[in-house]
Amino acid sequence: MNVSQKNGNPVAESTNGSPGPTALEKRYASFQDKLNPSRRKLLRLILENPEDTYFLSSREMATRYQVDAATIVRTIQVLGYKKFAEFVSDLRSHFVARITPYTVLKAASREKKTVSDRIRHGLEIDMRNLQVLQTTIDTERIQALSKIVKVSQRILVIGIDLAAALSWYLSYGLMSLGFAAESPVGSTGNVQRRVRTLTRKDLVIAISFGQCLRDTVEAAHRAKKQGTPTFGITDSESTPIARVCDQSFIVPVASSSFVGSYVAVTALIEAILVACAQTQTARSLQLLRRSEEEDRADHRWFDALLDEKELRGLE
Secondary structure (H helix, E strand, C coil): CEEEEEEEEEEEECCCCCCCCCHHHHHHHHHHHHHHHHHHHHHHHHHHCCCHHCCCCCHHHHHHHHCHHHHHHHHHHHHHCCCHHHHHHHHHHHHHHCHHHHHHHHHHCCCCCCCHHHHHHHHHHHHHHHHHHHHHCCCHHCCCCHHHHHHCEEEEECCCHHHHHHHHHHHHHHCCCCCCEEECCCCCCHHHHHCCCCCCCEEEEEEECCCCCHHHHHHHHHHCCCCCCCCEECCCCCCCHHHHEEEEEEECCCCCCCCCHHHHHHHHHHEEEEHHHCCCHHHHHHHHHHHHHHHHHHHCCCCCCCHHHHHHHCC
């Protein structure tokens, strides 16, 4: 096992880069001898399908597995949990640590649903993610980030693969407000070399979820070692990004698809941009007014009178 440090405490990671046993798996291994066969089977089903159960209440979970709610409560008590909420918290961390595009699609394919049913189910999960964000959002922390953005000389927003769209969206919004923000793309070397140029007066915002991408984690780790403030956007307090960054925003990305749902993440980014704009309203209005005037002068937007004539000329 490799051991990394977080606030002086060791954090175990497997040598092949995959996560070690989750807290829930460790409890199950320790207490399974105290479980009767039916409860052992119940827990195995829950562990094997966390993407379908971590958001359920004890009553809903009981209905899913055709047992009574008291059975659910007594079963988790054998594992040492005093409250159902504690069990669900560990179940969510277990889900985040184990989720991959393959496991999500495999789980979804086992359910007997039509394509239309799957589409509606996906939208239901999107809405649930938004509801979780709405009830857990920390507006004070968002305002604190906006103040750091305001005084930062450079802002590096790091997101790779699918998260690249999120990093570009956030950096573009910050640039529109007059901040020196960028979202580097390309090779590992391109990202890491840009991080090396940062100082304590700059800022890194790292975006990654689940097991997290190595390049994003290493970039955030390097920036922190250099003394650059780091903020993470991730989906669990136990992810590598959450452990590495100074502070993190936790936002759900649960999805029935083989890709994560970024609906709630996009809403969080919009909230960050709102806070950044409102902390210096006069400056933001001045910059946006100038951009609007330049856009008109450059004919950036489609003109129904002029551009349609040009289009007809191309026919």
